[in-house]
Amino acid sequence: MTTTIDLETALSGLRASAPATVGRGALVAAGLADEYAPIDTPLGQVFVAWNGRGVSWVAAGDDGTVFERTFRSKTGRQVDRAAALPPRLRQAIKRRLGGDRRARISLDLRGHSPFEVAVWTKALEIPRGEVRPYGWIAAEIGRPKAVRAVGTALAHNPVPLVVPCHRVVRSDGLIGQYSMGGPDAKRRILAAEGLDTRALEADAAAGRRYTGSDTTHIVCHPTCRDARRVTERHKVTFPSLSAAAAAGYRPYKHCRPVSLAA
């Protein structure tokens, strides 16, 4: 009965317990815990983890417990399964995989070296359907001799597909390793992006490392979209950039081919 209770005591009885989503949501927003959900890609289902700072982890697989274990051991943070990716993030990832480099995706790359972050950021510039050699990234980030370190950094990419490390190939043109399922998976994703991987590897094996046009006297990476528009009649291939230079060809300013010690 309201008339007999002590009002102050009754008020202190109005305390309620916060639902678990409150604390968890706060930790995720602060970047101290993460959530993850699956998304379909050309490589099948992959798991994407994120927090308030951005996407923190991407890995193939259909077993969430393996993903959770790996995530915890690599980041030291808690990760919980969510029903789905936030719609905006899902949309942005789909657009990126579809080749739209304007789709903005925040990345949580805390705990990684500035060199690694520079490598991954540079890889983000490679358009869908094209590849660049490790040496190109090394040159572009101002560390031309760090080719091997570039390879290591790409192997440690925590967010494959989102950062398209699959678009970086060996400097001798071979397809190279891939953290998300080896060379076959790398061929599969590159093929899904419209690249003729067999032709790419055949060219590499035959020493055709650069493509030029005898009308413009410009030389490109073979997969550069503009190089692929050169008709067979006007196409010239070179084993090295110095050979192209000797023939009077200058490097294309968009794909910026570099000399590679293959």
Place this chain on the structure above:
Amino acid sequence: MLKGSMDTDAALATRLSRDLEAAFPLLVTQHQDRLYTIALRLLGDRRDAEEVAQDALVRAFRAMAGYPSERTAALRLRPWLASIAVNLARNRRRRLDDRRPPNQLEPMLDDGFDLVAEGRARPDATSDRRETQRELAAALLHLAPGVRAAIVLRHVDGLSIAETAAALGRPEGTIKAQVHRGLRELRLVLAAEAAPPPPRTTTQSARLVPAMETLR
């Protein structure tokens, strides 16, 4: 409030100042229920309260991330966190008020009691007590926002007068007066609801005066 909770708060503030990321989960554990309660009793809606409580925790984290460590160490966490929740609740209520007329507030009331630990009440007493709490929660929403905030911080959350004053940025004298007024108005509202509904023509003050007398 209690000496114990102030000691816990000071210890937590010290830990936060040393390693914010490591200590923040502890702050969440220790303060999420009270921030949720404050928001729930100010707004009357569980969903809104969840968002306000979560947002308050995140804002506290971001604020401390930008503070020099001495400032974090000196924080009086209970009133400080309460002030963040009260401000967020106020902003949210203003947005809600813009969208819905005040007389539609009542159908949206949400007592939130299925989440309350039932404590040591005897089972037969539980439903009575629940009904009382539901009425009390609804009565709170009849108070003017400023008075409601003072009552919620002082008597639901259990802050001292000084802490409530600090949290609301008002002088202690004002808080004392608001708490006094709030308790009096709550008694009136509860008594009016316990009485049979008055005819439509009766003015509110006319019907409340006798109720006040019976309570004294």
